[in-house]
Amino acid sequence: MNFKGTLPTLILEALVREPTHGYRIAQSIKERSEGVLDFKEGTLYPALHKLENEGLVESYESNETGRARRCYRITKTGRATLARDRAEWRQLSRAVTVILGEA
């Protein structure tokens, strides 16, 4: 089960904590939501590429473990976007929660 529209924000949040690679980002989201959120690879990679195109994240080669992986870090623009996304999430989720009760 997932929340449409929140993936880019969740990716940016993961990269603020630690620059890392796509597969690990997906794991991280799943772990930190205790399995509730579970974005698939077919969703994650396109979203990641899009964020890179938009300049919100940057990628680089990493060979720390001997094996080449494409890692990502958040950019300054990405941090600003994340801040706006957080605020928007708060506003929208509050609005829905109020309507659905149990505020």
Added chain:
Amino acid sequence: MNFKGTLPTLILEALVREPTHGYRIAQSIKERSEGVLDFKEGTLYPALHKLENEGLVESYESNETGRARRCYRITKTGRATLARDRAEWRQLSRAVTVILGEA
């Protein structure tokens, strides 16, 4: 600004409060969210028809104001679905809120 995926649930919630017609449902959602949520007619009507196809709402003709309007009421199945949707919303919104901070 809107929240993808929440519209059917918000429609069902509106119809639990009061059976009414499409246009009024859209107004209701906008008013109760203080303008934050604002689903357009091109979104609302197809969603409403889909709910009817699925048997979650029923429609009937209303001429109370002298003018014919198509009104909707929630069905028993619709109420059950709404209960599940509420629970799902709570779970998902909590998951995202925890990750994004400010729980």
Added chain:
DNA sequence: ATCCTATGCATAGGATTCCGAGGTAACCAA
């Protein structure tokens, strides 16, 4: 009387988001 706005319903076209299914390849343990 006429026009404008709000009401009220509806559809078409396009964008975005997501998933399932599939492919490729490296690494490690049994």
Added chain:
DNA sequence: TTGGTTACCTCGGAATCCTATGCATAGGAT
């Protein structure tokens, strides 16, 4: 050497939403 996990990627297709457009009526303003 076989299978499981890690790691990356792409291609449909489905679902959701918006914009734009069309039609029609009611009520108030000019």
